[in-house]
Amino acid sequence: GQQVMQIPQYQHVQEGEDFTTYCNSSTTLSNIQWYKQRPGGHPVFLIQLVKSGEVKKQKRLTFQFGEAKKNSSLHITATQTTDVGTYFCAGSLRVLPSNAGNNRKLIWGLGTSLGVNP
Amino acid sequence: GAGVSQSPRYKVAKRGQDVALRCDPISGHVSLFWYQQALGQGPEFLTYFQNEAQLDKSGLPSDRFFAERPEGSVSTLKIQRTQQEDSAVYLCASSPRLLAGRDTQYFGPGTRLTVL
Numbered sequence: 079g080q081q082v083m084q085i086p087q088y089q090h091v092q093e094g095e096d097f098t099t100y101c102n103s104s105t106t107l108s109n110i111q112w113y114k115q116r117p118g119g120h121p122v123f124l125i126q127l128v129k130s131g132e133v134k135k136q137k138r139l140t141f142q143f144g145e146a147k148k149n150s151s152l153h154i155t156a157t158q159t160t161d162v163g164t165y166f167c168a169g170s171l172r173v174l175p176s177n178a179g180n181n182r183k184l185i186w187g188l189g190t191s192l193g194v195n196p
Numbered sequence: 197g198a199g200v201s202q203s204p205r206y207k208v209a210k211r212g213q214d215v216a217l218r219c220d221p222i223s224g225h226v227s228l229f230w231y232q233q234a235l236g237q238g239p240e241f242l243t244y245f246q247n248e249a250q251l252d253k254s255g256l257p258s259d260r261f262f263a264e265r266p267e268g269s270v271s272t273l274k275i276q277r278t279q280q281e282d283s284a285v286y287l288c289a290s291s292p293r294l295l296a297g298r299d300t301q302y303f304g305p306g307t308r309l310t311v312l
Contacts, residue, residue, distance in 0.1 A: 109298065120287060120303040121239065166238050170298060182298060183252070186238040 082169045084187035092195050097154045099190035101167035108170040108182055110143055110150045115189070116163040124152075124165075157194050164189040198222065200304035202288050208310045209278045217273045217307045221290030228271050229301060230263055231287040239287055245271060278311045285309070 083102045091097050101110065109128040113121040125134055127143035127150060134141045140153045150169075154161055168184045201220045209215050221228050227246055231239035232255075241255040247268035256263070260278075265271040275282055285306040291299035 111300070120306050121289075121301075122303070123300045126300065183241065184301070186240070188238045 082167060082185045082187045084167055084190055086190055087188065088191045088193070090193040090195065091157050093159060094156050097157050097161070097192055099152050099165050099167075099192075101150045101152075101169070101187050103148045103169050103171075103185075105171060106147050108147075108172055110147075110170065111168045111184065112141060112150075112152055113166045113168065114163050115166065119163075121166060154192075157192070159194050159196050162192060162194050164191045200288055200290055200302050202286075202304040202307050204307060205305060206308050206310075208312065210312055211279060212277050213311075214274065214276045215278055215309065217275075217286050217309070219271045219273070219288030219290075219304060221269065221271070221288070222292075222302055223269075225290035225292050225302075227291040227293065227299065228265060229289040229291075230271070230273050231289065232257075233285045233287055233306070235284075242273070242286075275309075278309075280311050283309055283311045 081104050085100050089097060109126055111126045112124040114124055115121045125141050127141055130147050131145045132143040138155045142151045150167055152165055166189045167187045170182045170184055172182055200222055203218045207215055229244050230242040232242055233239045243250060243256055243263045244252040245265040248265050260276045262274045263271060273286060285308050287306045288304045289301040291301050293299050
């Protein structure tokens with residue numbers, strides 16, 4: 079079936095080191111969203127990428143969408159303890175049969191849990 | 197402004213008991229989603245409403261799960277005859293427009309259900 083894979087599952091870094099999580103889909107995505115979930119919290123929207131090859135930056139976070147719209151990455155430069163949490167990608171796939179307003183579905187990755195040692 | 201709220205925040209149920217989980221989406225949001233999140237896992241889609249219409253319930257794991265949104269705002273997820281494998285955090289999310297999969301989803305704090 080349609081899947082969105084995320085790697086790595088866990089990563090611990092020293093504060094100040096960089097971190098990258100990768101998201102791969104078996105099928106072409108309409109768009110991809112990234113969310114962050116702090117321990118004990120709920121997912122919070124970070125960004126949405128729509129265009130092939132798109133790159134967006136939010137301060138120390140850089141998001142990329144692959145040319146084939148099948149993969150994406152989130153890179154954090156110089157991690158801080160406030161970056162701790164689980165980062166999820168969620169890919170939007172066209173589903174059939176389509177109904178008005180319901181021709182796409184978000185498929186979530188399992189997330190990458192980031193730990194940062196101070 | 198007010199975000200998505202869910203109640204109760206925590207629910208402990210005995211196996212076989214029925215439970216009802218409530219979601220108050222952001223006012224005016226058209227789309228509403230329910231997800232199930234097991235410990236250490238990502239959110240698993242359960243069902244999707246567009247206003248009062250339940251357009252997708254493909255993620256509901258069994259006929260013990262039922263969701264409704266009768267007036268297109270508040271939604272209730274009901275689980276009948278709860279089982280231990282139903283233990284999880286149940287997340288509700290809403291988004292402002294019709295376009296499922298295209299819009300930002302705003303999540304509530306979740307209801308942590310523990311079935312003993």
